[in-house]
Amino acid sequence: MEPENPDLFYLEKCAICEKPGSKACGSCELEYYCSKDHQRKDWHRHKLNCCKYELRKHEHHGLCMIATKLIPIGEVVATESPLATFKALRSTPKDLERIFTLCGADAYSCPSCEVGKIFNHAYHQCSKCGVPLCQPQCEKSGLHAKLECAVLQKIGVRVSADSSVQDTLTDLSVLRVFLKEEMKGSAISFESRKWSPLLKIIYAEKLSNNNDMDEDDYDKFTLSEDIVASLDAVEHLSLSIKVTGSKELVILLHCALMAYGTTFPYVDSSKTKFLFTKNHRLSHSCVPNSEMWMENVDGHMNKLIIKAVRTIQPGERITIDRAGQYRALPTLLRREKLLQDLGIDCRCRRCKDPTELGTFISAVRCEENLTQKACAGHYVPLNPLNDKTKWKCTIKSCTSFKTSQDIHNLIKNLEDELPAVVNGRADEVLKQLKAFNDYYAGDVISSTHYLMHISRSRGRQVVKYFLGSSEKLLLCVLNSYPRAYEYCGMLLNSAESLWLFIDKICPPFSEARGYLLKEKSAAKLAIILYDYLVLHKIKVDVLIDRVQKVRQTLKDAAKCVSIFTHSPVKSLREEINFIDSVIAKILKNCTCPDTSDKTSTDETERNLKCVFTMWKSKSKEIGLASYYMEPISKPICVQKLRSVITSCV
Incomplete structure (x- = not known):
């Protein structure tokens, strides 16, 4: 089938x-x-x-992937097709759904059409089997009709109207994996070559008191009645148990889906979860040597790719960064979040380094005076793995110390002050953020402190709200829209400040590097052209030199993402290539200038001014000014902007 x-x-x-x-x-x-x-x-x-690797027990990381040979940068470490796919239960509430959520009614996706929404006390119950749906039409079409409805009818099982919607949908997620395997002519069993390794892992890690047992130490699984009762399996997974007839299999699969189900934000808006085994054998590190993603081949997404982003030595753990949104937090907060959310007690080289690889994102300026001069050092923790440790100045001759509570109180006051300046009109917000940065950066906390990153990132969000994509940024600046040139400068300064952190933390091949280099290139190109065409601040030879440097930065950006194949990077690569093509055409319009040859210089200036005039005319034709002033109510298609730019160069 x-x-x-x-x-x-x-x-x-x-x-x-x-x-x-x-x-x-x-x-x-x-x-x-x-x-x-x-x-x-x-x-x-x-x-x-x-x-290229083997599974080996590690003192602090348990069973993990260890390299058995040298793995060069950019080489595939492992791949894996998903054992199963299933849908996330919760639905992101919007508009009217938010009202239900505020009232305590969680929104779920309809298990049949996956588009409509159902709530705890607002859904249609299937007349044949009792499964909650969004509307009567979903009884006869969609996944529900193809999968569980006929099966539940056949064995005479009906979902009670008193059943919890969440419990029923959780049960259906498990049941559907069983049914889909049967449709493929396969089965989930202890003897299955495909499923047995995962079932063994789950049994050893989740349901056995002997966590040190090896996979080869047992041939079958026996779940005690105590384990079954503790998981409320009979009550919450009753449909799956009645259909399969096996409490053990249902419980093991349920634990596998909950523990190993992985989402990717660029796949189906994170609604689809994929069941893998290899990605959970990758250790975490805040300075990883590998990265994983879902392969996108001809529109199909069904393979996990794990690639080396640094050279991996034999005997080295294969690691990825699981910190996600916490990556830019200082060690104390990052480790706390990792332990709280993922149960990871990270002790990587970044976590052990008081300066966090020279980023100083938690450093506080020393207050001491040395020989009547202010100390140039910063307070950093003596032992970053201990939240009670003392903080010492980085200058060896300075003996000044601070307690962890002193540092905590200072940062807490700044954290409380920062949110107060991020509400209001755009100009006012940017003004207050600048005042915050100017007052505290360097004098109270390090200029690369994580609070500075938060403040600058907030400023970038405000600016990008108006400037948008690289294409829109370029046209808005060259059309001299109100504050566009100033906003572009802010964006560039923010990107360059963030680069000081990214350059030391991220591996040579990373999306973050590529994206930031692209952003810097687009902003620099807009400023260079504006300085030449509008402000007349630079001459042709300076223009060409600076534009060529921007092009080199773009090449670096392309190299940073060259090993990745998933859809977000493909979009980034398209944007990089487009900006590069624009630069190539601009340089083509610049005749090779001889500073002593006024004719050559004049011709170049005429060519560029002609392009500049055409850009302004085309921008007016599409009403770009309104898209700049009202970016939310009037979003603009990137392809339309690209056609404007390419038609003039």
Whole structure:
């Protein structure tokens, strides 16, 4: 039977004949074959690259992936197709849904159409099996009709009207994984080559008191009645248990979905969860050597890719950064969040370094006077892993100390002050943020302190609200819209300040590097052209030199994201390539200037002014000014802006 969602499946090519191959190497899953015969023929070549890692127990990180050979930067470490896909329960509340949420009524996606919403006390109950749906039409169409409805009718099971919507949908998520496997002619069992490794992991980690047992230490699983009762499986997973007839399998799969279900923000708005095993064997590090994403091949997203973003030495743990939005926080707060949300007690080299790899994002300016001069040092923690540690000045000759409570009180006061200046009109907000930065940066806290990053990031949000994409930024600045040039300068200054942090924390290949370099390039290009065409501050030779440097920065940005293949990076790469093409055409309009040849200089100036005039005319035709002044009510298509720019150069 064909997969229910063909967008989640595609065939790889056989490494020998390049025909569609569905048989993956059982050890690494990096190579595919059309037959066992071709797999045997390729083994002599493939064995050199097969299995770049092994699972090994680590004192602080448990069972994790350890490199067995040198893995060069940019090389694929491992790949994995999802064992299963399922939908997240909660729905992001909007408009009217927010009213329900404020009243304590959680919003869920309809399990049939996945578009409509259902609430705890507002849904349609299927007349045949009792499953909560958003409307009567969903009984006869959508996933519900294809999957569980007929099965529940066949065994005579009906969902009670008193059942919790959340419990029912959780139960359905588990049941559907079982049913989808049956539709593929497979089954979830302890004997299954596909499912057995995951079931063993879950049993050892979640349901066994013996966490040190190896996968080969047991052949079958026995869940005690105490474990079953503690999980309320009979009550909350009753549909799955009645259909499958196995409490053990249902409980193990439920634990697997909850523990190992992974979302990616660029896949189906994070509604789809993917069940993998390898990504949870990747250790966390705030300075990772690998990155993972969902592969996007011809519109299909069904493969996890793990790639090295630094050179990985044999015996080194293979790590990714799980900190996410907490990445820019200082060690104390970042470790607290990691421990609280993910149970990770991080002790990586960044966490152990008092200066956080030279970023000083938690450093406070020393108050001492040395030989009648203010000390140039900063207070940093003696032991960053201890939240009660003393803070000492970085200048060796300075003996000044601060207690952790002293530092906490100072930062708490600044944190309380910062939110008070981020509400109001854009100009007023930017003015107050600048005053905050000017007063505290360097004199009270380090200029790269995380509170400075928060303040600058808030300013960037305000500015980007008006300037938007690189294309819009360029046209708005060159059209001399109110404060556009000033906003562009703020954006550039903010990006350059953030770069001091990104450059030391992020690996050579990273999205953050590529995105920030692209942003700096776009802002610099707009300022350079404005300085030449409007302010007449620079000459042609300076213009060409600066534009060529911007182009080099763009090349660096492209290199930073060259190893990534997922959709957000593809969009970023398109933007980088577009800006580069614009620069190439601008340089083409610049005749090679000879400073002693006035004719050459005049011709270049005429060419650029002609382009400049056409840009202004085309911008007026599409009403760009209104898109600048009212960016929310009048969003503008990037393709429209690109057509304006390319039609004039």
